[in-house]
Amino acid sequence: MSKQLPLVVTGACCSPLAREPLSEPQAVELAKAFKAISDPIRLRLLSLIASHEGGEACVCDLTDAFDVTGPTISHHLKVLREAGLIDGERRGTWVYYRAHPEVLAPLAAVLMPAAVPA
Amino acid sequence: MSKQLPLVVTGACCSPLAREPLSEPQAVELAKAFKAISDPIRLRLLSLIASHEGGEACVCDLTDAFDVTGPTISHHLKVLREAGLIDGERRGTWVYYRAHPEVLAPLAAVLMPAAVPA
């Protein structure tokens, strides 16, 4: 469940977009991450998990918030998992997901308009 | 050329992902924006334009940086334009594109892990 390779940004690519042109490999990595969050359901899933008390949420909590079927939620969770944005763990009957904010941070940094260079 | 409606984030949606759950309409808007930058070519186009001296770049400068045909570049520029991320203007023979950093800022803010609440 948690042995996904971290497809995403390992840290070496954080100079803001507007500062210098992205290299092609950097762009490919970043595009994968942005694609993972370019779906409304996945954005809300990530948000629900990240903002949930205790930092983790049960799938059973998540499914009710959407109009789609269980398998569809499971599919979206898998996409987020493969992007390294969340991680799941089974504890007894339920599976709990937890967000990885440190993976989001570089994405935000790249988009940041290079805050006021004096 | 510049009469695209601003499909994107008009400001009212900037509470970080990890702070509180996104509403469904917020998620839909944000997902559109992220989808626009979820392609390596578009990310590099945006980066090339935003980091270009003078803040604008000629399409002729952009095309050479990629292995795809002119129409494909034109298509990607259109996607970025429709997302409100860039704007194009024809001056004589050439068309110049300019980035809108103020549209990127809210996207970065949403991803930001709610920087240290003391």
Next chain:
DNA sequence: TCCCTGGATAGATGTTCATCAAAACAAGAC
């Protein structure tokens, strides 16, 4: 005027993706 060049549009094609129903799997309860 006519051509040439830069750029956008139109139409077609192959691929990727979101979704669902059905089946499989995992853990408790009986």
Next chain:
DNA sequence: GTCTTGTTTTGATGAACATCTATCCAGGGA
């Protein structure tokens, strides 16, 4: 063991997307 509930995987289907070729439009120079 067998039933029940919760979650993931599989396979299929229709929509969205990236890319190409061919065509069109706008400006500038002969």
